[in-house]
Amino acid sequence: MSSPALVVFRKELRDTLRDRRTLVAMVVVPLLLFPLIMVGMAKFSQSRAAEARDKTLEVAVADAEAGPGGRGSGLAEYLRQEPGLKITEVQDVIALPERVRSEELDAAIVVPAGYGAAVAAHQPAPVQLLHKSSDDFDIPRTRIEQALGRFEQKLLDERLRGLGIEPRSIDPIEVQRTDVVSSRELFGKLLGGLLPYMFIIFCFTGGMYPAIDLAAGEKERGTLETLLSSPASRLQIALGKFAVVTLTGFTSALLATVGMYVSVQQGVEGIPPAILSAIQSILAPGTIALVLALLLPLSVFFAAALLMLSLYARSYKEAMSVISPLMIVVVVPAAIALAPGVRLGPVTALVPVLNVSLATREIIAGTAEPLYLVLTFASLLLLAAGGMVACARWFSREDIVFRS
Amino acid sequence: MIATLLRPDGGRISIAGVDALADPVAARRKLGFLTGSTKLYERLTAEENVRYAADLHGVGAADYKRRRDTLFAALGIDAYAGRRAGQLSTGMKQKVAIARTIIHDPEVVVFDEATSGLDVIAARAIIQLIQNCRAQGKTVLFSTHIMSEVTMLADDLAVFHRGRVLAMGGLEEVLARAVDEHGQRRTLEDEFVRLIDAAEGGLS
Numbered sequence: 001m002s003s004p005a006l007v008v009f010r011k012e013l014r015d016t017l018r019d020r021r022t023l024v025a026m027v028v029v030p031l032l033l034f035p036l037i038m039v040g041m042a043k044f045s046q047s048r049a050a051e052a053r054d055k056t057l058e059v060a061v062a063d064a065e066a067g068p069g070g071r072g073s074g075l076a077e078y079l080r081q082e083p084g085l086k087i088t089e090v091q092d093v094i095a096l097p098e099r100v101r102s103e104e105l106d107a108a109i110v111v112p113a114g115y116g117a118a119v120a121a122h123q124p125a126p127v128q129l130l131h132k133s134s135d136d137f138d139i140p141r142t143r144i145e146q147a148l149g150r151f152e153q154k155l156l157d158e159r160l161r162g163l164g165i166e167p168r169s170i171d172p173i174e175v176q177r178t179d180v181v182s183s184r185e186l187f188g189k190l191l192g193g194l195l196p197y198m199f200i201i202f203c204f205t206g207g208m209y210p211a212i213d214l215a216a217g218e219k220e221r222g223t224l225e226t227l228l229s230s231p232a233s234r235l236q237i238a239l240g241k242f243a244v245v246t247l248t249g250f251t252s253a254l255l256a257t258v259g260m261y262v263s264v265q266q267g268v269e270g271i272p273p274a275i276l277s278a279i280q281s282i283l284a285p286g287t288i289a290l291v292l293a294l295l296l297p298l299s300v301f302f303a304a305a306l307l308m309l310s311l312y313a314r315s316y317k318e319a320m321s322v323i324s325p326l327m328i329v330v331v332v333p334a335a336i337a338l339a340p341g342v343r344l345g346p347v348t349a350l351v352p353v354l355n356v357s358l359a360t361r362e363i364i365a366g367t368a369e370p371l372y373l374v375l376t377f378a379s380l381l382l383l384a385a386g387g388m389v390a391c392a393r394w395f396s397r398e399d400i401v402f403r404s
Numbered sequence: 405m406i407a408t409l410l411r412p413d414g415g416r417i418s419i420a421g422v423d424a425l426a427d428p429v430a431a432r433r434k435l436g437f438l439t440g441s442t443k444l445y446e447r448l449t450a451e452e453n454v455r456y457a458a459d460l461h462g463v464g465a466a467d468y469k470r471r472r473d474t475l476f477a478a479l480g481i482d483a484y485a486g487r488r489a490g491q492l493s494t495g496m497k498q499k500v501a502i503a504r505t506i507i508h509d510p511e512v513v514v515f516d517e518a519t520s521g522l523d524v525i526a527a528r529a530i531i532q533l534i535q536n537c538r539a540q541g542k543t544v545l546f547s548t549h550i551m552s553e554v555t556m557l558a559d560d561l562a563v564f565h566r567g568r569v570l571a572m573g574g575l576e577e578v579l580a581r582a583v584d585e586h587g588q589r590r591t592l593e594d595e596f597v598r599l600i601d602a603a604e605g606g607l608s
Contacts, residue, residue, distance in 0.1 A: 230460040
């Protein structure tokens with residue numbers, strides 16, 4: 001013979017697992033979302049970047065110094081030697097902005113009158129670059145600027161040699177950069193910003209539909225009276241339902257982790273091997289276990305809040321309209337953690353959701369302070385316990401359960 | 405209140421000797437509760453619905469099997485025991501709800517407007533159940549607006565209106581008092597309407 005709380009738990013779990021909507025939100029979406037996002041984003045960004053890098057850029061050069069009697073700046077001739085650039089010399093400067101805007105040209109370079117005089121006078125010679133900022137990571141602009149930079153260096157070398165100076169001699173120091181950031185730290189900051197955000201949302205949405213179904217749904221369907229007139233106490237009923245909502249929320253986050261872990265371990269096509277290897281080292285089982293340990297009390301807290309609101313609602317529809325905006329309340333602290341400079345400290349470790357978000361980021365980056373992790377965990381446990389007690393009391397209140 | 409869903413402002417409720425206010429859980433153990441608006445869990449099968457009620461009441465496996473076999477055979481549930489409740493007709497659902505109500509063999513059974521909105525066949529199944537319960541010596545509390553059902557089933561009755569008891573006593577006793585100014589006996593329905601009209605006049 002089982003405890004009534006366990007009986008309620010088993011029944012609610014079975015009932016929940018037969019609900020297609022819950023299964024999609026709890027299992028299918030979390031399990032497939034990360035692999036699809038990772039593969040999709042990697043393929044998309046790689047193909048766009050490669051396209052922008054390999055594309056032959058159409059560049060018009062309008063050189064006021066060229067033409068009959070003029071010597072020209074020599075820029076067009078120089079750029080013709082650069083790989084991946086197709087240079088056309090034009091006279092009509094007025095039409096250039098529109099031709100660039102309409103993407104007939106990738107860029108245009110205008111060498112105004114006075115260029116030659118400025119060069120001769122050892123003054124900065126003006127050159128105008130017309131370009132259109134694109135979503136191709138601005139690779140076309142960067143490529144043209146690099147070519148212009150090499151042209152500038154050539155002129156500078158000529159100028160210095162004309163003055164009898166060896167160009168190398170004007171560099172008193174040569175800075176050699178060595179970035180000591182570990183790949184774990186570097187990608188940990190990136191991944192650590194995104195992952196908790198996703199995990200927290202899954203924790204919430206995974207428990208949302210079961211919570212609505214098990215309280216407001218049960219009220220609406222007219223089965224709650226039967227349950228409440230059974231020998232199970234209100235506390236036992238609350239505990240049984242509460243455990244199912246917690247489990248579904250946590251399972252959802254867990255499946256998201258599994259989906260991500262498996263896709264990374266399998267090696268997502270499109271992600272450079274160095275980055276993939278760094279991500280694999282970040283997502284070690286120990287790191288994942290630590291992150292999940294933080295998500296468990298958060299799931300408990302979410303379950304309490306969701307179940308209480310659902311029980312307060314008179315119908316499934318009302319529960320949806322009350323609970324859906326709550327998603328914003330959950331997302332905002334998670335998003336704050338993405339802001340630069342926000343770190344896990346004695347205050348932020350006590351703010352629900354924000355603390356999980358920050359702690360996850362620090363764990364993934366390998367920079368977590370054990371003291372603040374303990375503080376985060378303790379505050380979450382307290383919150384979870386408070387949520388459980390409040391939820392159980394909520395179930396004992398006639399004005400809530402039979403609200404009409 | 406009898407099912408301990410709501411707490412009364414005053415008075416006392418005793419269910420088979422158990423104080424329902426002092427120990428609601430023990431009181432509910434002795435109670436079977438069925439209303440007209442009671443529904444089944446649609447994603448569970450007929451059998452699972454009944455089993456859930458039995459588990460909540462702590463019915464052991466052997467007792468469950470014995471009672472389940474008897475009830476399912478009597479109500480003809482075996483044919484659709486494995487089907488989900490959402491796929492059952494109203495009459496089938498009502499029979500499953502009956503089995504669920506009495507699977508733990510309660511001493512007291514409450515039927516709150518249990519036949520309202522049901523078709524004749526389903527309503528007759530409830531009536532039959534009440535008669536069976538009565539025959540087994542169980543206490544049956546039955547609330548209804550259909551006076552023919554009262555005449556058919558009740559030993560004792562009370563007429564309630566707006567929270568007040570307008571008449572109470574044995575069925576024969578109440579009927580014996582139901583005599584018009586010409587000394588003619590009224591039907592229970594006429595007496596019921598007269599009591600309500602008188603109360604409304606008194607209240608207004």
